[in-house]
Amino acid sequence: MMPFEIGALSQRGTYRCQFFSVHIFQLITIFLSIAFGVGSAIASGDCSEGDQLSQVQCISRQIQQLDKNMNANYRRALDMLLEKNGSDTRKERGQLRRSQRAWLKFKDENCALVGGLKGESNLSASHFAALCEKQAIEERVNFLEQIARQQGGL
Numbered sequence: 001m002m003p004f005e006i007g008a009l010s011q012r013g014t015y016r017c018q019f020f021s022v023h024i025f026q027l028i029t030i031f032l033s034i035a036f037g038v039g040s041a042i043a044s045g046d047c048s049e050g051d052q053l054s055q056v057q058c059i060s061r062q063i064q065q066l067d068k069n070m071n072a073n074y075r076r077a078l079d080m081l082l083e084k085n086g087s088d089t090r091k092e093r094g095q096l097r098r099s100q101r102a103w104l105k106f107k108d109e110n111c112a113l114v115g116g117l118k119g120e121s122n123l124s125a126s127h128f129a130a131l132c133e134k135q136a137i138e139e140r141v142n143f144l145e146q147i148a149r150q151q152g153g154l
Helices: 024-035 040-044 052-080 093-118 122-150
Strands: 014-016 021-023
Touching: 052 093, 052 122, 093 122
Parallel strands: none
Antiparallel strands: 014 021
16 A cells, blocks of 8 residues: 555544544545635535535534534533532532543544444535534533533633
């Protein structure tokens, strides 16, 4: 295999190369970011216009913004929780950290599965995986906002 020649698709949804492996979604996102500029659909928040490639690009930009919002809400929620809670360890920062790590792993694996099951091509699989990821992050943002609100942070 040549140094950067793409090999066969693995079971985990990545292409294996001699020097690196890249998730299909990441590969398409990188390509789209280089090949195209930000479209009007992205600015309006509607990613249903254009071909599937344009839609994946639009959704990936929305995911980037949602990810920033999620991280901000995660930090806010984390700041609102006690480091140690003598009455209930489930209300401690450590529990939120463990929950967030587990959720991130679940989101990645679950959306890869959703994309693989619904998509008939690599692009289609990436489209469905991106939609899954966007919805999952939106739900997590709301969940983290609720934690911060309940603890007096918002």
